[in-house]
Amino acid sequence: MLREFAIILLLTxxxxxxxxxxxxxxxxxxxxxLAAGEIRLQDARGLDVIWxxxxxxxxxxxxxxxxxxxxxxxxxxxxxxxxxxxxxxWLLQPRPIIVYCSDVGCGTSQQVxxxxxxxxxxAEIYSLKGGWSAxxx
Amino acid sequence: xxxxxxxxxxxxxxxxxxxxxxxSAALPKIQDPLAFxxxxxxxxxxxxxxxxAAATALPWLELVIAIGLLTPWLRRASAGIIxxxxxxxxxxxxxxxxxxxxxxxxxxxxxxxxxxxxWLILRNLALLITTLFILRVAAGNKHAPxxxx
Numbered sequence: 001m002l003r004e005f006a007i008i009l010l011l012t013x014x015x016x017x018x019x020x021x022x023x024x025x026x027x028x029x030x031x032x033x034l035a036a037g038e039i040r041l042q043d044a045r046g047l048d049v050i051w052x053x054x055x056x057x058x059x060x061x062x063x064x065x066x067x068x069x070x071x072x073x074x075x076x077x078x079x080x081x082x083x084x085x086x087x088x089x090w091l092l093q094p095r096p097i098i099v100y101c102s103d104v105g106c107g108t109s110q111q112v113x114x115x116x117x118x119x120x121x122x123a124e125i126y127s128l129k130g131g132w133s134a135x136x137x
Numbered sequence: 138x139x140x141x142x143x144x145x146x147x148x149x150x151x152x153x154x155x156x157x158x159x160x161s162a163a164l165p166k167i168q169d170p171l172a173f174x175x176x177x178x179x180x181x182x183x184x185x186x187x188x189x190a191a192a193t194a195l196p197w198l199e200l201v202i203a204i205g206l207l208t209p210w211l212r213r214a215s216a217g218i219i220x221x222x223x224x225x226x227x228x229x230x231x232x233x234x235x236x237x238x239x240x241x242x243x244x245x246x247x248x249x250x251x252x253x254x255x256w257l258i259l260r261n262l263a264l265l266i267t268t269l270f271i272l273r274v275a276a277g278n279k280h281a282p283x284x285x286x
Contacts, residue, residue, distance in 0.1 A: 004214030008201050015167075015197030025170040025193040 037113060039126035041134040044098050050089050052082075052099040052116075054108045055132060065100065065135065071112055083119055090123055100128035100135075148274040151267045152206045155219060158264065159203035162245050166196035176243025180233055198222075206271070216271045223265040230257045 019025040034040065051068035053060050060070045069085055072078030090097065097116060101108040109127035116125045128134060166173040174192035178184045183191065202218050205211030226244075233240050234254040242252050 001214060004205075004211050005218075007211060008198070008205060008214055008218065011201045012194060012198045015200065016194045019167065019170060019193050019197070024167065026189065 034129060037110070037126055038129045039098060040129050044096075044126070044128065048095050050086065050095060050097045052086060052097060052112065053132075054099050054101045054112045059102065059132070064132075071099070073108055073112060079115075083115070086116065087120065090120060094123065096124040096126060098126045098128050101131045103131045103133040106131050144274050144277070148271055151271050152212070155264065155267060155271070156203045156206045159199045159206075159219065163196045163199035163203065165245060166192070166243070167200065170196070173243050176240070179238065179240040179243075180229055181236070181238060182229065182232075213272065213275050216268055216275065220265060220268045220272065223261050223268060227258055227261045227265070230254055230261070234258075 016025075020027055051065035052071050053064045053068045054071045054073050057070065060068075064070070069082065069089065071082040071086075086097065097113075097120070099109040099113045099116065101112075109131060113125050113127040116123065130137075170189070170192040173196065174189045177188040177192055198218070199222070202211075202215040202222075205215030206219070230242075230252075231254075233252070240252050242257060244257070
């Protein structure tokens with residue numbers, strides 16, 4: 001019986017190895033393609049979403065996502081005003097909210113998304129992988 | 138010519154049924170382990186890389202034991218593992234149901250439907266009873282003249 005279990009275990013291991021080598025499954029040490037709470041631009045494009053721009057005012061003025069709301073991340077009072085604006089938009093028509101900042105290295109969008117999740121616990125909130133750079137590609 | 142008794146016939150039918158169920162469960166999950174990992178994560182028992190590891194290995198185990206059930210030399214061990222897996226699946230469904238989770242079963246690959254816990258548990262229970270019957274016949278045949286099918 002032990003030999004039977006060993007054969008089954010070996011065949012399962014071979015199959016698992018095949019999945020890893022062939023790319024069907026990610027390798028254990030590979031970085032996840034998407035972190036928790038992130039979304040890719042190609043997936044976001046198919047959705048009706050509320051875009052939230054967490055960059056600077058100058059960057060926002062130079063170009064932004066369609067109908068994006070500007071989030072005043074620098075000043076607490078302005079940030080509260082931005083939060084109310086987002087809340088109003090969401091209450092008018094509940095839909096996913098996607099926050100973006102400059103590029104993949106920028107962490108502001110994750111911070112803003114985290115704040116939004118506290119204030120809008122029922123909303124679907126993401127940060128955009130790659131940020132504004134993803135739009136420009 | 139050796140006669141084939143009813144129990145042996147029923148055991149063969151049961152093995153074919155179980156093998157078919159587990160092969161059809163395994164193949165879509167081998168193709169898309171990421172979706173299966175999401176389903177596993179939904180049970181809130183394991184998550185992250187543990188869920189991914191289980192999602193990668195478990196479908197292959199299901200495939201191997203399904204085929205093993207149809208071979209004389211791996212039949213008993215395969216049936217034993219199937220019984221263990223089904224008991225585990227029943228426990229997981231009961232646990233998810235009691236915690237009020239809205240899971241994606243992940244039984245036959247990804248599905249958008251809400252889980253019908255009663256159906257899931259009863260189905261797995263029926264499969265478990267079938268497996269125990271196979272094990273009992275195999276144990277009986279071990280000490281009897283072979284009617285190998």
